[in-house]
Amino acid sequence: MQTLPLSTGRAIPQVGFGLWQVADAAGVTETALSLGYRLVDGAAIYGNEVGMGRGIAASGLPRDAIFVTTKVWNDRQGHDSARAAVGESLDRLRLDRLDLVLIHWPCERQGLFVDTWRALIALREEGAVTDIGVSNFSLDQIDRLEAETGVLPVLNQVELHPRLQQAELREGHAERGIVTQGWTPLGKGMAFTAPAVQAIAERTGKSPAQVILRWHLELGCSVIPRSSRREGLAENIALFDFELTREERADLALLDSGTRVGPDPATFGN
Numbered sequence: 001m002q003t004l005p006l007s008t009g010r011a012i013p014q015v016g017f018g019l020w021q022v023a024d025a026a027g028v029t030e031t032a033l034s035l036g037y038r039l040v041d042g043a044a045i046y047g048n049e050v051g052m053g054r055g056i057a058a059s060g061l062p063r064d065a066i067f068v069t070t071k072v073w074n075d076r077q078g079h080d081s082a083r084a085a086v087g088e089s090l091d092r093l094r095l096d097r098l099d100l101v102l103i104h105w106p107c108e109r110q111g112l113f114v115d116t117w118r119a120l121i122a123l124r125e126e127g128a129v130t131d132i133g134v135s136n137f138s139l140d141q142i143d144r145l146e147a148e149t150g151v152l153p154v155l156n157q158v159e160l161h162p163r164l165q166q167a168e169l170r171e172g173h174a175e176r177g178i179v180t181q182g183w184t185p186l187g188k189g190m191a192f193t194a195p196a197v198q199a200i201a202e203r204t205g206k207s208p209a210q211v212i213l214r215w216h217l218e219l220g221c222s223v224i225p226r227s228s229r230r231e232g233l234a235e236n237i238a239l240f241d242f243e244l245t246r247e248e249r250a251d252l253a254l255l256d257s258g259t260r261v262g263p264d265p266a267t268f269g270n
Contacts, residue, residue: 001038002240004222006154007177008131012100013039013067014217015237018183018224020046029055032233033066041157041224043071043104044089053093068095071104071135072120074269077112082119086128097128102135102157107269113137117145133157135183136265139172155179158265160221161187162194162212165256170219181222186212188261196251204242207235214239215252 003011016039017032019025025048029040033055042052049070056066070093076085086101101120106113120132133155134142146152156173160166160182173180191197192208200211209225216223217239225236244252 001036001237002217004179004220006131006179007152008154010131012155012179012181012222013037014222015039015213015239016041016067016069016222016224017233017236018042018226019048019052020183020226022046022048022226022228024228025049025051026054026058027051028228028233030058031230033059033061035230035234036237037233038065039067039069039222039224041069042093043073044076044085045071045073045104049089049092053095057094063095063097067099068093069100069102070098071102072116073104074107074110077103077107077110077116079115079119082116083123086120086123090128097130099129100131100133100155101129102133102153102155103137105136105269106134106138106141106265108141108266109270113141114145114148117149117151121149121151131155133178136268138265139169139176142172142176142178152176153178155181155222157181157183157224159184159260159262160216161185161261162191162197162215162252162255163187163257163259164261165253167256170221174220179222180220181224182216183224184261185216185223185225187259190259190261191255194255196248196255199251200244200248206242210235210239211244214242214244215249218244218249 135157
C-alpha cells in the first residue's frame with residue numbers, strides 16, 4: 001500500500017474504504033483489512049461505529065497498523081459538543097486514540113466550525129487524536145481556520161471524480177500542504193461508459209472503476225471507495241500494477257463537467 005505524507009510528518013494510506021451506508025460494518029471492516037486495506041473511514045452519522053470497531057478488533061492487526069478516521073457531525077459542532085462527540089466515537093469504536101478526526105461539513109451559517117476546530121486542536125494536544133482535518137471545506141474556510149487558530153488541516157475530504165475534478169481546490173490544497181481525499185471517487189459510475197474510460201479499460205484489462213481509482217492516485221489524491229462485497233473490495237485495491245499514459249490523463253481531464261452527485265457544501269447543513 002502506498003502512502004501520502006501529512007504535514008505533521010505522519011502518513012496516510014493512499015487507498016482506504018468508506019463505511020457510509022454499510023450495514024455489516026464489522027464484517028466488511030474485517031474483510032477489507034484481511035485484503036490489505038489499512039485505512040478505515042467512518043463517521044458518527046453513519047451509525048455503524050460499533051461494528052467498525054468490532055471489525056478492527058477482529059482483524060487481529062496491531063492498532064498502529066490501522067489508520068482510523070471518523071467525523072464530527074453537523075449537530076455536534078461547537079467546542080464542548082465536538083469534544084463530547086469525539087469521546088462518544090472513541091467509546092463506540094472501543095479505541096483510546098483516533099488517527100484522524102474531520103469536521104464533516106462546514107455548515108458556515110451555524111458559525112461554529114472555528115470553535116469545533118479549536119476542540120479538535122485540544123484533543124490532538126491531549127493525545128486522543130493524532131491528526132485533524134476537515135471535509136467539504138472551501139479554501140476560504142480553511143484559511144479562516146488558520147487565521148483564527150494558527151493550525152491548518154492535514155486533509156480535506158471532498159467530492160471528487162472525473163465529472164467533478166476540483167482542479168482549483170486541489171491546487172490550493174497542494175500550496176498549503178493539505179492532502180486531498182476523494183469521497184464518492186467513482187461518481188456513482190457516471191463516467192464508466194465514457195469513451196476515454198472504456199479505452200483505458202480495454203488497453204489495461206482493468207475495470208472502469210479501477211481506471212478511475214488509478215486516475216485519482218496519479219493526481220496524488222487519497223481515495224475511500226465503498227463496497228460491501230469481498231470481490232468489490234479486492235477490485236478497488238488492485239490499482240498498483242498499471243499506469244495511465246500522459247495522453248490518457250489528458251483525455252480524462254476533458255470529462256470534467258462540474259456535476260455533483262452529493263450535496264453542495266455551500267448550502268448543506270445550514
